[in-house]
Amino acid sequence: MTRSVGSGESVRLGFATVDIGREQRQGLPEVVYGPGKSAAEITAIVSVLLERSTGPVLVTRIDPGEADAVLASLGSGSYDRSARLLSWRPSPPDLGWRAAVVTAGTSDGAVADEASAIARAIGLDVTDIRDVGVAGLHRLLERVEELRAADVVVVVAGMEGALASVIGGLVAVPVIAVPTSTGYGAALEGVTALLAMLSSCAAGVTVVNIDSGFGAAMAAFRLTRTGARTRTDR
Amino acid sequence: MTRSVGSGESVRLGFATVDIGREQRQGLPEVVYGPGKSAAEITAIVSVLLERSTGPVLVTRIDPGEADAVLASLGSGSYDRSARLLSWRPSPPDLGWRAAVVTAGTSDGAVADEASAIARAIGLDVTDIRDVGVAGLHRLLERVEELRAADVVVVVAGMEGALASVIGGLVAVPVIAVPTSTGYGAALEGVTALLAMLSSCAAGVTVVNIDSGFGAAMAAFRLTRTGARTRTDR
């Protein structure tokens, strides 16, 4: 029966139902969202994923203390503190897909770190460009060639999020905008940047959730599912 | 008693209390907001203003039909259809203050028309720069010298309103941002542009109400109250 929706195997742990078929359906094992799970629960889920899949296994938004506990239990894996990411079996960067991860300001750095670290762990070739917001436009214009060399540009910006529109007008490839909660008052915890990016005058910019470096990296990965097939199937 | 708040004379018309002292306090007679007033009411108010003040008399946001009725009753005045503005005794443009009124897109034109027409009627020297939104950044960069020649830049933009931040970073003089209701969906009838402009990463940009070309022109006029004194008093 479960074949009707593709590779549908799953493992029930009581508190969780691990989706074993995801790697076959989507090219990557399920990524574990850390918040709200104990180290023991994470350890159990990661164990299943390591055993029942072959690709990179990731846990996002996990604090150092809990990360240490998981690493100790499993005896393997590595932790990236700035990205708050636990990883096992990262992909080699051989897919030939280049992502530029760009921030408007220094304080957008943590979200960009998450996007870059995950993108690298799942096999993308990442270029980081930081603090090139539109208040000093020449900082961005100096980097246009780097932006144009990418297959996909992830734009990470808070406050008014104007950088997404400006880059959207400068490059031809997919632009994935990540609004951040940087700013105060009228920035409304990232809602303003979110709405602004969705209303962008640059055609074809797409948007993921506030502060979701994870979402942007995964959206970038989806592109490779197309390109990969393009090169081989046709 | 009323001297305590400056030139406080007023004329009571029953449905309205005309503020006669405003010209002395602020340099311009009261500007009449058209909506919700009958042609007869507008005529009565304008008559008082023409009689009891000496500067330009303006009625904003008035439709052609009602404008015609007022013009017919009073036997003077002129109507600017694109700006929906009735005016009497416009100031000559001799104040030496230059305002640039810039739009992001063609559909922001009506709001810019109101800003420009009022600014001209109250004595500013206005340069119009249209449709230089950030999706095609070179259109703006071609005009930077014109922007820098102004004493104040009024930026009229809807959707994500990014143009205000970009210009805010390019010029040193006051930037007055006017969010417009251009756009749909997440543009939220101008609220998104408003919030974005308030959250601008360019320091010292100020903002007026959505679609308020009038507010921007009046804010620009306030600058002249400072400059004028600067040249004469000090």
Next chain:
Amino acid sequence: MTRSVGSGESVRLGFATVDIGREQRQGLPEVVYGPGKSAAEITAIVSVLLERSTGPVLVTRIDPGEADAVLASLGSGSYDRSARLLSWRPSPPDLGWRAAVVTAGTSDGAVADEASAIARAIGLDVTDIRDVGVAGLHRLLERVEELRAADVVVVVAGMEGALASVIGGLVAVPVIAVPTSTGYGAALEGVTALLAMLSSCAAGVTVVNIDSGFGAAMAAFRLTRTGARTRTDR
């Protein structure tokens, strides 16, 4: 100077500044947004685009009456009434990129029509799948193979927008979610679907503005800028 931001030629029409460089920068001439422009203005802009570029020229969200006036003035072009789209020089569908445009309900049809018509006009090969919302899940499951055959899936849904998450979990390729204003009350004119799609539990789904079939088609086109290079440059 304008070379600093790429092919930056522009043509000033007074009411508009046509971005001539966009075709070189992004692979397509500027697409004209119809609302708020007169037939004469649209005719003038389209004339410039036809003369100064070589690819498809499009005007979106234009009503039949105004479309007829433009077509009459220019003596060429065609109008798609359901998509409210004027077009000249549509691309042949030879890029080898397949897009599936899927709706949750019949009333999402108009937005999907816009997405499909634009996508076809700019050279994508489009499959339409209609009315497969999650209240009758088997309707969607019957079409999984068609979805998986696409390079990109555009999901058009109003109300709670759940279809985007379900499809996001079923396919590996990019999923571009278009929230629609279908529904009433708590659907908040599409804001609920928008927020829901942004909060999707399916990783890597990206979102465009409410009712923006145009935005989805353009985002899909950006994918081809990557893939095209992939096939030739590497």
Next chain:
Amino acid sequence: MTRSVGSGESVRLGFATVDIGREQRQGLPEVVYGPGKSAAEITAIVSVLLERSTGPVLVTRIDPGEADAVLASLGSGSYDRSARLLSWRPSPPDLGWRAAVVTAGTSDGAVADEASAIARAIGLDVTDIRDVGVAGLHRLLERVEELRAADVVVVVAGMEGALASVIGGLVAVPVIAVPTSTGYGAALEGVTALLAMLSSCAAGVTVVNIDSGFGAAMAAFRLTRTGARTRTDR
């Protein structure tokens, strides 16, 4: 006089007016909401309820420390830490009403724990199904028979809340949707899931407040007031 609204007896404690008639009117004693009440106040209220009613007495959302103090004062009762529930005299599960409590993700577990614990305490027969969100649809489809065996399905989901619509389309019995505050950014602390569930394309899904496992359990209990009568009165 108070008979006019049914069994209206009450006990005044100064800081509270305990509704003694509720058990007769609605089949259960008043359930005590813990937050904002001291252990002494809770003890006093519970004492009254134990004395003046016969059914289960419950205190919700109470932390371990305060729970211990209440248990110590009263010398009876038990505490469920995951559900944060104090209870006395739980009903035996003999009503013959089966409720399925289903979550979309692991982090919705705490709300589901509250729903399940209260439902059990008031006599429902509960089946827990966890972490079957729509990103891995087969996990849900594997459980359809279990869902269809229930008299009522409580769906606990945060983020975009899509699970409620999918289940709403799969089962015929009442579906009570509980939005949770799981997620971040556009999830708006559960408001997005709430709005999405209210806008569900699956007909006849009903919704309770965000994170209100309590509300869902009580709504499920109301069903038994109908069924119970059905079996006996007709």
Next chain:
Amino acid sequence: MTRSVGSGESVRLGFATVDIGREQRQGLPEVVYGPGKSAAEITAIVSVLLERSTGPVLVTRIDPGEADAVLASLGSGSYDRSARLLSWRPSPPDLGWRAAVVTAGTSDGAVADEASAIARAIGLDVTDIRDVGVAGLHRLLERVEELRAADVVVVVAGMEGALASVIGGLVAVPVIAVPTSTGYGAALEGVTALLAMLSSCAAGVTVVNIDSGFGAAMAAFRLTRTGARTRTDR
């Protein structure tokens, strides 16, 4: 394959995919939402439903003109103008389930009419109680016995929606609250009543979408799927 989600037959009409399996899965054929569909489309869908199912066929929110066109094409069916409902093959009211549909004010009448008409068409026995809002509480208290005689109470109220809480405290059976868009200003088109009902101090009240008499009737019908089984299976 489609058997995995129950009776999954469907009929593709191009613009729509009619869910034929719904009657078997949920006890009623798909109900057609009228807005945004042409008379021809509605006629086509209704024809399929009449042919491939046996229960009541309904079209909601349809205006008189369009309703006449559909009735003329099909040569059967009847139209309820106050409920804006087209129906064929209504169920006989023999299920033994009694619903009370109660309004707070006269202006909530149209929503209540929709709820009552649909509920009757699908076999419920409906009692209408109108205009018993809490500003004149005695009007409600006079009707308490009627309310308590029902198996389910649908409470239709706009403005502050207080009636749902009051009734929720008076009856033991399920209370389905329908917020309406009655009121102005702070009533926010029904959002205030919606939020208020979700925040009800009466435990176990559930809520459907604003103005959704349809949703309430369908939620009431779901109760019968439980009760019906209860009486026969156990």
Next chain:
Amino acid sequence: MTRSVGSGESVRLGFATVDIGREQRQGLPEVVYGPGKSAAEITAIVSVLLERSTGPVLVTRIDPGEADAVLASLGSGSYDRSARLLSWRPSPPDLGWRAAVVTAGTSDGAVADEASAIARAIGLDVTDIRDVGVAGLHRLLERVEELRAADVVVVVAGMEGALASVIGGLVAVPVIAVPTSTGYGAALEGVTALLAMLSSCAAGVTVVNIDSGFGAAMAAFRLTRTGARTRTDR
């Protein structure tokens, strides 16, 4: 039984339940809200009220055409077009309670007209003060003595609603603030004035719904229920 909530008589008209006891409980017959009721329904309700009560009978927010129909059916009553109010048996202004109704601008006039007309019809002695908004503060300061002579001040203001705070600081008596939907953009249809008035720095200002001249008049009337007793009972 209904005596438990005071004079609880009511008359059931099917579409309405007229609260006959309201005059005894609150000093005035029920006021009829016009929107959403047909002329026939209004006529029926007014007939009952005229027959079963003795005080003023009012219908609010009724358009001229419908008002004429009601007046024709009943053969009595009068209509105030600016206040959109139908009335029968207005009270004589002999209660000795003076209300000042003040507006910030001319466009707040319609709401003030409703407040004044109803207040007069129910026996208050009303002074109208119009267009004394804070942009020309001296206009207000000229009227302070008139304000201080009132027993209650109703402040009607849109946009930022600042007038309520200023008057709240100038007078000692009750200030009832009525936000209006005057303004545009950030005025948010009156929500901004509403929030501002609720956040007033002047202590003890109270607020009614947006545009609710009716609510203010009724709140003013409630004061007389206190004062009247004060003068007689003590």
Next chain:
Amino acid sequence: MTRSVGSGESVRLGFATVDIGREQRQGLPEVVYGPGKSAAEITAIVSVLLERSTGPVLVTRIDPGEADAVLASLGSGSYDRSARLLSWRPSPPDLGWRAAVVTAGTSDGAVADEASAIARAIGLDVTDIRDVGVAGLHRLLERVEELRAADVVVVVAGMEGALASVIGGLVAVPVIAVPTSTGYGAALEGVTALLAMLSSCAAGVTVVNIDSGFGAAMAAFRLTRTGARTRTDR
């Protein structure tokens, strides 16, 4: 000059400008809002008020530690911990004005405590009625006579705030509704109760800010400015 707005004396402390004229203008010295002021600042302001006025001096929302520091510095005054109120020279309760302060639930107690304590300190005769929310309506109906004996009723309620409407329909005198932040989720930190109270179907209910027991007490005090004059001046 300052006489133009009444008794306008003030004392400048650098960080504050104490309004000495308020007692003469409004019958009470300025009430000090505690948050954001140091004990030293509060001490300085209170000293001025004690010296330059004769009535009660109050500081609201002050924590025990800071209150102790102020009391120690000044050597007089008393602190009410539940109301978080510091007071000097409370008025004797001889004004003959009776206020009922009513809560819907136990958790609304703190706001009611503030209202009651301030009302008593400024000379009102207060009756406290607690925990009579509409989920157990008989608790309220038992107290109707007490409510009707008051000159003004302050209704303190969170969640859906229905109690204000019910009481508004039961009593004739002014009803001042205080929404509280009690509740969670859809209660939106008190916004829902606020909107609901403003949309009340009971005519003439007025509303103050969320959790503002202070605002309600001051609004009640304003009533006495009317009544007091009524008894003496006329």
Next chain:
Amino acid sequence: MTRSVGSGESVRLGFATVDIGREQRQGLPEVVYGPGKSAAEITAIVSVLLERSTGPVLVTRIDPGEADAVLASLGSGSYDRSARLLSWRPSPPDLGWRAAVVTAGTSDGAVADEASAIARAIGLDVTDIRDVGVAGLHRLLERVEELRAADVVVVVAGMEGALASVIGGLVAVPVIAVPTSTGYGAALEGVTALLAMLSSCAAGVTVVNIDSGFGAAMAAFRLTRTGARTRTDR
């Protein structure tokens, strides 16, 4: 190339791209926003700015501990605790531009402190006027001459923000309104004051972000870029 947008030099520090050209473009070096940056990062950025520019170098919103670390590393600079501002090389106050910084209440003091301290550091001549909110209007009227002596008035107010409108009507020069998060409940963390100021009935008031003393000071500085030129160029 970067000359196309003015003096565009920049220094890349990896985590930041310091905009060296800003001093030439806008008259002041980049101001550093403190939050989210480590003391080491701030030290590095400040070092670059001190070396590569000549004007005042500022770091805003920095806490004492971090400020001490930066000061220790650099061996120069000074810290203003109330304004939370680090500064090096403040401008002498010789520009001849006078700014009045006015607050409505004592609790708006911190925001005003930031505005004043920055304004002074960048060369404006600042007058502080505190606690003159409209509830005691005479406090403001006593200061009108001081207000009128300024070239620009910064109005800092929370709650309903009415002070901006009142001052906007009293002075002719630019008024920059700074909404603050002072207040609670309906004040919505400053959003209410923000919306109110944007909706001001006083023409030409402009607004900056909530709590942004920094934004107001920078907007005031922009005025000097106009005036300075006025005096020298014309």
